[in-house]
Amino acid sequence: MPSLLSLSLSLLLLFNGCLARQSSEQQFQFQNECQINRLNSIEPTSRIRSEAGTTEWWNPNSQQLRCAGVSVMRQNVEPNGLVLPYFTNAPQLIYIVQGRGIQGTVLPGCAETFQESQQGQEQGQKSRRRFQDQHQKIRRFRQGDMIALPAGVVHWFYNDGNERLVTVNLLHTANSDNQLDNNPRRFSLAGNPEEEQRRLRRFAQQQIQGSRSESESEEMEDEDEEEQDNRPSRKQSGSRHEQQSSSCNNLLCAFDQEFLAQAFNVDTSLIRRLQEVRGHKGSIIRVRGRLDVVSPPTMEEEEREERQQEQRYRQRHPSGRDNGLEETFCAMRLKENIADPERADIFNPQAGRLSTLNRYNLPILNALGLSAERGVLYNRAGTVPQWCINAHKILYMLKGSARIQVVNENGDTVFDDNVEQGQLLTVPQNFAFLKRAGSEGAEWVSFFTNSEAANTPLAGRVSAIRALPEEVVAASYQISREDARKVKFNNQDTFFFTSSRSERRDQA
């Protein structure tokens, strides 16, 4: 009975498949998501094109991003491009990799403090002269700025410069401010961001099915496939939801026209125009003409004013523990430039520099539970081995490349490779790591999942080794006290090392 045998074999194979599938899923099942034996530097896995730019998402199901509880996206906005107003279910840190622009953040309960005289801007149009628009504060930003945004808060970006605007956005989905689940969500107030929504839905389904890519080395895919997810049918699938021409996927579209007309106190015909989104423009549109909003004060004026407010606030709240939603919040500083070399917190003319951003120098980070660092390493210089005691570190390489080694609790090297420009690498909390720049140096920005991330270096002037008594070092490593002294004191630098010095020693 050969067929019986073959049947039994095939069934057993099926069975093994069943069990195998089970056990591959088990990695996920218990949220044991930081059992990391192998890391990879990762790139975005999907690119969504909009009229005036692209949005690229890293796969949020990659093991390292799930361990860190974050999602990351990169936006490219062409000159004159407007990122339509949206909010996310997680606090964001947005780093301006390149370009400049203006940005608005809608803080709930805050007043419209910017008054805009039509006269000044549209000369000759006498009929509008008397009307003054008013709206919430607008902020300028430029390359090197880090912008902090709370969860659930509407914001928009406009590229008013002449070059592409590039941003890297970190969403901390594991943050306690996000009471939904670990999936990144983008709620759009305008436009038809259907491709992006489809992509995010697919990520969420993949996560449910546990089919994350083990290799984490997927090819970038452009979003042109057929959608197959089981989306509920729309209630009002009438005239304004034609499959071919255009559809409306923003928050406004799903509400009843009649109710919206009453809520906005306008004609239903105007509501119909609001809900009728023409073309597949996505979440970044090109503004016809230019966006002519009231010119915010110069960067310097604005920052000076904000810092003064901050200081006044701190004098009234010496404990430093505000909740991020009080009234002064309305005038709170939401950004700081961390690229300026003069701002560096740690600087070594031979090796590089580090700028840190945390709840002490940008108080809103206290409410967000996030911090950041921007670093520069010169040719073949490095940062000493160290670990972050209280946060995951998500590093994005801005320029050049660096060889990075990451070591887990077993003393295993889980990563030992170059991270190139545009790549991302997560170093889980407590994992030790070391960076050495390539011959063209390295510049990076790192995000931390704690508002005051603290790193302990293994070597150098503020290191753990140096904090140990010489005798303990000697006994622990079974070396002489003389050698222990060298290990403790030879590197007088903080966080950095240079190749030249050591090469000199080796040759000596």
Next chain:
Amino acid sequence: MPSLLSLSLSLLLLFNGCLARQSSEQQFQFQNECQINRLNSIEPTSRIRSEAGTTEWWNPNSQQLRCAGVSVMRQNVEPNGLVLPYFTNAPQLIYIVQGRGIQGTVLPGCAETFQESQQGQEQGQKSRRRFQDQHQKIRRFRQGDMIALPAGVVHWFYNDGNERLVTVNLLHTANSDNQLDNNPRRFSLAGNPEEEQRRLRRFAQQQIQGSRSESESEEMEDEDEEEQDNRPSRKQSGSRHEQQSSSCNNLLCAFDQEFLAQAFNVDTSLIRRLQEVRGHKGSIIRVRGRLDVVSPPTMEEEEREERQQEQRYRQRHPSGRDNGLEETFCAMRLKENIADPERADIFNPQAGRLSTLNRYNLPILNALGLSAERGVLYNRAGTVPQWCINAHKILYMLKGSARIQVVNENGDTVFDDNVEQGQLLTVPQNFAFLKRAGSEGAEWVSFFTNSEAANTPLAGRVSAIRALPEEVVAASYQISREDARKVKFNNQDTFFFTSSRSERRDQA
């Protein structure tokens, strides 16, 4: 070989069953519990009868309640009914839908500040005259009160009025004060609440088995089925645990009589009477005669005193961040009436009113991480589309009905239906929603999973749209600046809209 074929087919079917079961469970497996494509207004699914009332539980495994991390129950207490002392593993907000009564909350470490002269109450019984009972504070409550209770804290309720007392209790099981799991637990100090315990155990098992009802539209079931759960056999299943007559399921019963006699320093015969619970009276018993406790001061006196204490406390702790367990906690206000029209925070004589309760006006909510709102809408008026930026909203309809629309991040309407009196609807964090009352108006109470829930309206005087520059509105929706101005400024109201005004406009 037809039988072989049929065998193989049946095995394949079995296999598919295995896989299917797996994938249906996966929805649960990863706690992806807020991937909500469809909401329903829900009603309690089980009713437990006690001697002097009923307890109704909503199924805590319904997707919306699991997403929000809450459990909800409704209590009906007949006049002269006593809810026996119990505590829960989660902080509670209790809204008094109807009726009045007195209530005691046992705050650990607080003194017995109420002295009760027996003389005043039981005239003629000279033998007891000298003895004065003393106990912790007792509070009066009435319709419209919201009562806040920390986790693990004993409390009892007594209906001393002439009508039924109806309460809706929200248990925030996802609260960080609950270090057990997401299952609601009720620890009883007295009585034999076996039916309720059986029902809660069954909910917990359903949750383990992942067999939540997808439709969430189960029929109410009265608790008369056979129990099939695998409860451990009782140690002392002797004389006082007869299957038929009565059993004792409260915390006292399980301890050894001898030990209890020593702990209470009383005879074992008295312990035996404590542990011997007669009849199946459940968790709400009828008091013989009336419960003759010391009369608390009038509501007004009590509230005035508590507010004064609160103010003194705040002057000493200007940061507003107490931990809820300090000494002043003993005299802390635990309730506030939010039904009184004069208390409304937002009021529109044409549309309705809103009363909010949060950590600013009831400081204990700071420790509990919860807040609430009571709203009234008149005939066919509505609240503007909005979303809560930092909390889930659990709405219970008190009176009348309202059509509610809820929109998720994809711009899909996940709910568009009427919510009727006695029904519950969860609006997940960041989901946009809109309410319009039916022709008889609507009254509701909403619970929020944050001590300072903040809503952002899309329309009206404090809306996100109004905070955007006119040019951004015009560009985002591809409408003229004139239309943008209308959308921004036409509704001068806060949170409300009325049907009449819009109808006028439409006809004009």
Next chain:
Amino acid sequence: MPSLLSLSLSLLLLFNGCLARQSSEQQFQFQNECQINRLNSIEPTSRIRSEAGTTEWWNPNSQQLRCAGVSVMRQNVEPNGLVLPYFTNAPQLIYIVQGRGIQGTVLPGCAETFQESQQGQEQGQKSRRRFQDQHQKIRRFRQGDMIALPAGVVHWFYNDGNERLVTVNLLHTANSDNQLDNNPRRFSLAGNPEEEQRRLRRFAQQQIQGSRSESESEEMEDEDEEEQDNRPSRKQSGSRHEQQSSSCNNLLCAFDQEFLAQAFNVDTSLIRRLQEVRGHKGSIIRVRGRLDVVSPPTMEEEEREERQQEQRYRQRHPSGRDNGLEETFCAMRLKENIADPERADIFNPQAGRLSTLNRYNLPILNALGLSAERGVLYNRAGTVPQWCINAHKILYMLKGSARIQVVNENGDTVFDDNVEQGQLLTVPQNFAFLKRAGSEGAEWVSFFTNSEAANTPLAGRVSAIRALPEEVVAASYQISREDARKVKFNNQDTFFFTSSRSERRDQA
């Protein structure tokens, strides 16, 4: 066709196996980890031998430890033994069961405040006279001390006494300071702790596979089995990683020699010596000669100084809410002796005493979210039935034994047995429990997963029963008011009861 039948049967059995395996896993799947029907007192399940001591781990997958979110280990350190510097991914509370020693904790960013003159210590060695070592603070400790350590912070222990040093270490893996997963991790800075790492990896894999021992009564196993875990192959498996002789598993070993030479600014030959760990000495080594570090001030001097600093700090931060990482942190008190009878918070000369340690008397516990208690019961005395309202309690029996009863929300006795010296028992949050010492008394230490754990007794002077009005007690238990009064007032003691008194009554 008998073979067909047998095939079908065997496949069905396989299938049932598949389903059964699924359903046994489901207990885990939903992190429903506190559905506890049965508790056991547990002992360590694995013992790892090092050169100068042993490390014993309780299985962190035991249901009670997973419910509590903790891992527990016990260290035995021989005289002159050094616990090599390491850190963990979770905050630790370390109780000194026996012995004394010195200890160093490396607080990041803190200065090396201890200067060590070589002259004083190594007389005659003139060549080294000029050099002074400097390092961070060293602390003495002795039996009865509780030491608190933040996550990610390096520390070492040295037994400078004449008897074995025994410590019980609680790791709170569920703490929010641990952003990895629930597995305990030990990051070693020196030595070759391979056996311990292998054991911890196996625990983590067991947890993934869901194969926790239901009985929780595993035999202690010594670590001599073959390792079968799929560890990634080491990058540099060259000369210094010989399978037979010795291997290096600490954080330093995995980094590139050349990079480390640059980072420490020393020759690669010295790095090679650092990375070359000789012998299988594990994580506790024997120091040749004695460890001759600078002598810390006497315990009394040190403690007085630290308390003064603490008081100065509190005067500046009256809110009591520091974040544990500010500058004064460097001089913060990390330990307190809770064995001293004079320190007892509650004392009854007939029954015993209790010493509590929480955020009010050891402020660093505020940052760690942990607290502790040390208790003593004399011959056959007991603590009254009670529950902890806001924390899990993990009890370790130091001496003697006690009969403990634990009751869950259903009124079921989930534990009723003796806990003997060296055993551990978890009492989940809100579960009621009672202790009665055996004829030789009992001494224990309990850890709590909250920085201000609060217990509510059911009987005695500060009990829940006493806080209830007499009439409520009478109605609830259906007893007379006279009996209610006895139940409320007869035990005038706080937390304790004695057997004698009750026996007297019973006989009376």
